Amino acid sequence: MNRLKFKITATTFLSDFSNAAIIFTFSLALIGKSAFWFSLLYGVYYFSSFIIHLIMGMFIDKKSPASLMIFSEIARFVLLLLAFVIVSMGSNQKEIYLFIICLIGLVEPIFHPAEMKVIFHYFSGRELSKIDSILELSDQSMMIFAPILITLIYKFKNIQGALLIILIILIISIIINFLLNKVTKIDIKTGNSDRDSFKELLSGYAYIVNKRKLLYSSSILGIVNIAFGIVTPLILPLLQVYKADATLLYLFVTTAESTGVIFGALFILTFNKTKRITNQYYPFLFISSSFLIVGMAQKSPVLIIICYFIIGGATSYFNVLNNLQFQKSSEEKMIGKVFAFKGMITVLGFTVGSLIGGFIITIVAVNTLFIAVGFVTLSFTLLILFLKKNKKF
Template identity: 25%
Template sequence: MNELIKNKSFLLITFGQGISGLGNTFSVFLMSWLLYDLTGSIFAMGTIWFVYVSSMIICHIISGPYLDRYDKKQIMIFSEWMKAIIFLLPLISLLNGSLTAEILYIVVILLGLIEPLFRPACMSYLTSIVKSNNLLKANATLESLLQIMMVIGPSLGGVMIGILEPQTIIIILISLLVFSGIMLLFVPKENRTWAGVEKNTWFSEFKEGLYFFKQNKLFLWIAGLIFFVNFGSGATQPMLLPFVLEELNGNSLQYGLISSGVAFGMLLGSLIVSSFEKVGSLKFIMLGALTLSGIFLMLIGSVSEFYLAFTCILLYGLFIVVFNINNTTLYQQRVPDNIRGRVFLVRGLLARIGIPIGAVTGAFIAEIIGFRYLFILLGLITIIPCIIAWNLPSFNQLNSHAGEDTKKVSI
């Protein structure tokens, strides 16, 4: 950790990740509030999240093959400054009194198309400034910061909306994004030669990113596990409000606490992972953590006390992030440099697809079998693929030396 603290480039990246994470959670919260203030429609608030996630999926599809053509430093700066420019649209509309729901939807769509660029670029760039033996701690640190931003973003947004005008809040947000981009100007370029990089068609490069998963069965199976994890997450989050109010006889404060439970658990898990110098059996840690997350998701459906439900949701988030951090480190160590960016984006695409599918499917299932059986079913959907993975030969590669089983990708 001392090496990371002395690494000025890593500190600047950490700052940029923090601003980006806060901006993402806070901005969509702000757009939702402005839309509700304009329309008074709860349904409209729900649709704005669906539009946001759908836009991010489109970005993953389109931008994946192109990410590796450019310096990741420039991509991160572009992402921060472009978001600042996008926020000028609602700011100008608020100042001249012409803000409409259509403008807010346009803003959310544009944010969704830009937001997925920063984190894959950041994860790929990290290997240029951090030694391999420090990647796990670096990833855990960035994940901790991201979860802190997810926890305080909506709360901070609610406080600021109560004391400041919306246009003032947007000006602050724009200023932070611009300053973040300026800070990133001081990090070095990637340690990579860009001259002579072959530029193929979009389809051929996207196919190359997909081919990595076909050629490396371990990563293909892990991508499948991530899909089921995000399916469960997408189904769980929208159901927490009716679950707390109807099944636990809770109130709005308890709903707020349990909604933040996953983020608190992820923060705690990130801090735990960052305290270890190195891991033991990676197969045991990753699959074990994922299996335990499914067990605690099942337990949510069997408890009647709020504090037990909160404990289960916290531990669910804790074990999910243990899997995520080790998974990210695995990609950084074993994916070839020339395709790492597009592989991260393809992985993100596979992961994010599970969220809207889970949200729609979960609501439908809850109507038929109820909330409690829904959580039990979601837990099983996580546990069963893990049981299968324990017995697959591909997962034995998790304990092999980093990089020795990764195949070079060529089309």
């Protein structure tokens, strides 16, 4: 059993590495292109991810979770192999990356819900809190490690080298998942038809709309992700003014943000401050202020890196408060559907933000867009805090 649990944990780190590495590598491949293409890259990826989140509830409980994990990893391997072959033949067209990232967005989100079923089945209740911590550590540590490794390979080799290392990681993950598939035996739900499953999805959405606190938390979650969707694809274009140093600075900024998330989580665990501060708009205050400063500090890379460390910490705090609100406001029997909806809101918000950013960036400069997003979200946050203080909201 211990070997089985080790394999399950190993697949988490391998999958999280490829998740972080793919979008980072494709962003590097667009260096020199207009900022519009960076927004479009993220936009098509998150739009296709939103589509699969929308329908995933209709089949995720009807298939073997280990088989779904294998399917997700193999599909990504095939798509990246296709990209590797095309690029190796001398073609480096931006449309290729957009097409492949769109298809990856359709298969990548299947992995983790299936993995959670395996984890829930084989880990005891006492072990689940520990494995949750490991999952968070895996996600954030790979957000640091993957960009560092990909940047080094990209600097000394090229995009083909970066794609090759991801393909190797995916091969290892596929092998481990095949081994898991041989030993995992989990009952599959077969009772509901597709029509019944679709009705269940709609009932979950109706439940959230009719719960004021859930609707409130869903709304701010959507707003936060729209803001991130606008600016996140444009970090590298913002840094392209530094030319040869842009790739390295991009690495520092993304690493600073992930490090901030880890420090934020450690701060919460150490001081348990969520008991004192429960308003989700307070961390958003730091996020929006940092966006504003980043736009103003385009010629100060150190200040940008510091701001993204603050953004990471504030995001971690916001996520905890938002999760707690969703948990406390939901009945136990509805938790699964509520968090499926939460995931969909996150992806939809980022998709909408990316598309908005892609449109606006054709009109204004990148740093101006950062300033605008920071100003609008900061003004909105201060207004809501004022209304709440005066009990008008």
